[in-house]
Amino acid sequence: MSAESAGSVTTDVVALIPALRAFAWSLCRDSAEADDLVQDTLLKALSNIEKFEPGTQLRAWLFTIMRNTFYSRVKVRAREKTGMAECVADGVSVAPTQEWSLRGGELMDAVARLPAHYRETLILVVMLGESYEKAAEICGCRIGTIKSRINRARSMLMAELGETVH
CATH class of the missing domain: 1.10.1740.10 (RNA polymerase sigma factor, region 2, helix turn helix motif)
Structure with missing residues (x-):
């Protein structure tokens, strides 16, 4: 080059x-x-x-x-062995007052609880806008696997958030 x-x-x-x-x-x-x-x-x-x-x-x-x-x-x-965690608060000291902030927090918490391979593909395709092809290349798997993971991740999120699929 x-x-x-x-x-x-x-x-x-x-x-x-x-x-x-x-x-x-x-x-x-x-x-x-x-x-x-x-x-x-x-x-x-x-x-x-x-x-x-x-x-x-x-x-x-x-x-x-x-x-x-x-x-x-x-x-x-x-x-590796880890030491004691630092003494730091886990969350915010004042809860958000707007409902959208609460729902957004719930969504991000639900995304964080997804298994890593589902979370990773959901973030790549849905949040970062990568194509299925690029996500498959990045993750080292087939496009069908990416599509399946996205579908399962969405279903898991909907179920956890108490939403119904239309």
Whole structure:
């Protein structure tokens, strides 16, 4: 890759940081961990920028790096022993007063309780707007699997939130 095209790709990478942060948050569920995951992803991507093939989907390439980095961390943490959790409040001290805030919180809590593979595909396709094809590429599975996971995730959310399917 030429220096000029590497500079262009680097500019495109910077433009994708908000989407990377959103995907990282959906995986980690913690702002600090999500920021660390984005930073690690960007570091890996930029240090291997010559491996990116111009003309392919940069967003999918970055999301794949992020997903692989996240799951590598999960494997490492499973082998490590953790210490005591910090003494920090789990929630907000003042409850929201608007009903939409409450429902939005309920929805995000329900999304957080979904099994990881359902949550991941729901976030990619529904919230981040990735196509089924790109989500399948990122997750390393078939399009039919992505569609099935999205359908099951939606059904699980509807049931948990007490909504009926029309």
